[in-house]
Amino acid sequence: MSHVHIIGGGLAGLSAAIELSTQAQVTLYEAGPVCGGRARSYYDRSLDALIDNGNHLILSANALTFRYLDIIGSRDTLVGPGEPIFPYYDLAKDLAWTLRLSNGRIPFWALSRKKKVPGMRLSEFASIFRLLRAKDETTVEECLSEGQLSRRLLEPLSISALNTDLKTGSALLLANVMRRSLMQGGMACRPWFPETGLSETFVDPALAFLSKYHGIVKTGSRVNSIQKEGGRVQSFETTQGIINLGAEDYVIVATPAPVTQNLLPEVSAPDAYESIVNVHYKLPFVPHIQGVVARSKFIGLVGGIAEWVFIKGNILSVTVSAANRYAAQDNETLTSIIWSEIRRATNPVITEELPDEAPPSRLVREKRATFAATPEQNRKRPYARTDIKNMALAGDWTNTGLPSTIEGAIQSGLSAVSALGFRSAVFYTEKNL
Ligand SMILES: Cc1cc2nc3c(=O)[nH]c(=O)nc-3n(C[C@H](O)[C@H](O)[C@H](O)COP(=O)(O)OP(=O)(O)OC[C@H]3O[C@@H](n4cnc5c(N)ncnc54)[C@H](O)[C@@H]3O)c2cc1C
Secondary structure, eight states, rough: OEEEEEEEOOOHHHHHHHHHHTEEEEEESSSSSSOOTTSOOETTTTTTTEEEESOEEETTTTTHHHHHHHHTTOOOGEEOOOOOOOEEEEEETTTTEEEOOOOSOOOOOGGOTTTTTTOGGGGGGHHHHHHTTTTOOOOOHOOSSSSIIIIIIIIHHHHHHHSOTTTTSSSHHHHHHHHGGGGGGGGOOOOOEESSIIIIIIIHHOOOOOOOOTTTEEEEEOOOEEEETTTEEEEETTTTTTOOOOEEEEEEEEHHHHHHHHHHHHSSOOEEEEEEEEEEEEEEOOOOOOOOOHHHHHEEEEEESSSSSEEEEEEEEEOOOOOGGGGGGGGHHHHHHHHHHHHHHHTTTSSSSSSSSSSSEEEEEEEEEEOOHHHHHHHHOSSSOSSSTEEOOSSSTHHHHHHHHHHHHHHHHHHHHHHHHHOOOOOOOOGGG
């Protein structure tokens, strides 16, 4: 029987492991104490609460993600409004509205005062057409015309999807996201997020599934080097010893880009990163929420620092993407400015009055949250298939055609499986990626 060794227990490695579990013996080596990588939840002692390392939003359009969740049986752990609604608040104008996309592909929403982005002009749709025709080197900024559709929808969408500023963000990558979501109509844009935590949705059920199929997961097992000879991986060295490979052994390297480059210096990989800041505030009570936010449980913000606020029981969690721009700002100042933004955006959505001072909180800076999704960095992404016969690459930073996202990570795992010649939901051809 074939034996596939998967290095890295993030969602890319887990996606490959799940796909292979019925076709081969699988062993997964994860350097950290737990799997999940950049998408995990943990118990924060000082807050006495379970929090995600960062809020993650997915859309119904993320077909491979939902397929993965169906296989591991955890689709029901996601929550969302079940319809394509996005409550927003403009901090610069003190204006609240709800974007209500039409279910189908024709954007009737843009004609309705109650559904569209306030202040938008239909002529601004030209920005979307420019994005969809973008070339390899085009930036998002070059495609957007000025107006409220850009400011209140396309810019926040771009920053969230690419985690990169508009000036340098790749229009091509954003267009690929839009082709799979907005251009498919509202049903593809229904937002979802884990009700309890990322690990409870994406990781723990995957590990339970693997164990059912006799997959072996070795946590605390860092791979330090990979030995190749004659066009094949012959062995690799882990903190627990050397693994020698035979004719039926394969390797999927699903580690982050800088780690992969250390292990395999010949691999081309992105080398510039963007950070994401999350601030989790713990309220002394579970707030009562009214209006449309009672259904969505999140609000999008424009015109300030905070971009999304998620209401998870008594925890209010805020996301700030493309956060390298706030690197010099100290945690206390950020925590307090963002708190004042939340108070404004959630009044009167939260019926109780929120305190003037920020409640106990945890600020998490993920310094290398994603690769910088610029045209230059995008060109450095390698395909899953390598010159080494029994080795393939995976990870959200490989050439998936998508920015660093859960969908990209899961797709990359499937591409690696297919590149090694195993059955996979993603048929591997470099042209299609
Ligand atoms: C704060 C934040 C917010 C995000 N928000 C969203 C969102 O809203 N929507 C969305 O779709 N995506 C979002 N993302 C992106 C998403 O989390 C990632 O794209 C995805 O988790 C990447 O998975 P991966 O497996 O490619 O990489 P990783 O998660 O980095 O996994 C790599 C794994 O390899 C392990 N490893 C490293 N070195 C070694 C070694 N030498 N030996 C063995 N193992 C090793 C690591 O410990 C890690 O577990 C966000 C990311 C962050 C950080």
